[in-house]
Amino acid sequence: xxxxxxxxxxxxxxxxxxxxxxxxxxxxxxxxxxxxxxxxxxxxxxxxxxxxxxxxxxxxxxxxxxxxxxxxxxxxxxxxxxxxxxxxxxxxxxxxxxxxxxxxxxxxxxxxxxxxxxxxxxxxxxxxxxxxxxxxxxxxxxxxxxxxxxxxxxxxxxxxxxxxxxxxxxxxxxxxxxxxxxxxxxxxxxxxxxxxxxxxxxxxxxxxxxxxxxxxxxx
Numbered sequence: 001x002x003x004x005x006x007x008x009x010x011x012x013x014x015x016x017x018x019x020x021x022x023x024x025x026x027x028x029x030x031x032x033x034x035x036x037x038x039x040x041x042x043x044x045x046x047x048x049x050x051x052x053x054x055x056x057x058x059x060x061x062x063x064x065x066x067x068x069x070x071x072x073x074x075x076x077x078x079x080x081x082x083x084x085x086x087x088x089x090x091x092x093x094x095x096x097x098x099x100x101x102x103x104x105x106x107x108x109x110x111x112x113x114x115x116x117x118x119x120x121x122x123x124x125x126x127x128x129x130x131x132x133x134x135x136x137x138x139x140x141x142x143x144x145x146x147x148x149x150x151x152x153x154x155x156x157x158x159x160x161x162x163x164x165x166x167x168x169x170x171x172x173x174x175x176x177x178x179x180x181x182x183x184x185x186x187x188x189x190x191x192x193x194x195x196x197x198x199x200x201x202x203x204x205x206x207x208x209x210x211x212x213x214x215x216x217x218x219x
Contacts, residue, residue: 002182002216003154003164007090008081009072010044010151010162012037017143019136031136033189035149037078043161044151046139046189048132048203055129056206061142062125064190064198068098072150073192079155084184091152091186093167093202094212100124127204135203139189142201146191153187165189167202169216170209181216 016034023029033044050056072089082090093099128134143149153165164180165187171177189201209218 001179003180003185005154005157006081007154007185010035010042010079011075012077015041031139040160045163046165048135050132051205051207057132057135058127058129058206059135059203060125060127062099062200064200069198090184091188092184093186139201142191142199145193147194148192150190167204167208169212170218183216
């Protein structure tokens with residue numbers, strides 16, 4: 001079915017950032033990034049709710065190839081709706097080559113294999129399991145490097161804002177969020193640095209599958 005209020009990317013500059021107050025158990029649920037765009041400031045709620053588990057958040061920090069993000073860089077600041085298809089600029093944690101750049105190997109000598117492995121780890125780092133505060137610490141390190149921000153997710157149905165800034169597929173059937181499952185509609189936080197590099201903070205919940213069918217349902 002997919003996100004009920006659409007999907008897209010907000011582009012702009014950082015106005016502010018703060019965490020939700022922790023609950024009685026010291027858990028954090030959102031990092032709140034305020035992004036300035038021509039028509040106002042957008043509240044971007046980046047969800048790190050651990051779902052009552054000690055390590056319920058999974059995240060990875062990915063350095064993107066500049067060539068893969070050139071089209072997005074040319075877009076003006078503001079909100080841009082994106083179709084949930086592979087050539088629109090939409091993100092898909094599982095299928096997007098932008099998030100999983102190909103790493104080629106040209107021969108099978110040991111040194112080349114080692115080089116390939118190191119490059120694979122560089123461009124495709126593993127997922128980390130942890131708490132909301134651990135995820136926010138890494139998110140904030142990424143935010144600190146940004147001069148321009150690209151926030152993917154679902155727009156608020158009123159006021160200016162973006163939520164569902166996380167994987168939006170693979171939720172278990174009957175789990176309460178499975179109606180939003182679909183491909184090519186994943187949220188994420190991507191920053192452009194002063195050096196012109198692009199770094200993505202990608203986050204999901206441990207309850208969400210790493211493998212989905214063509215409707216975004218868990219396999």
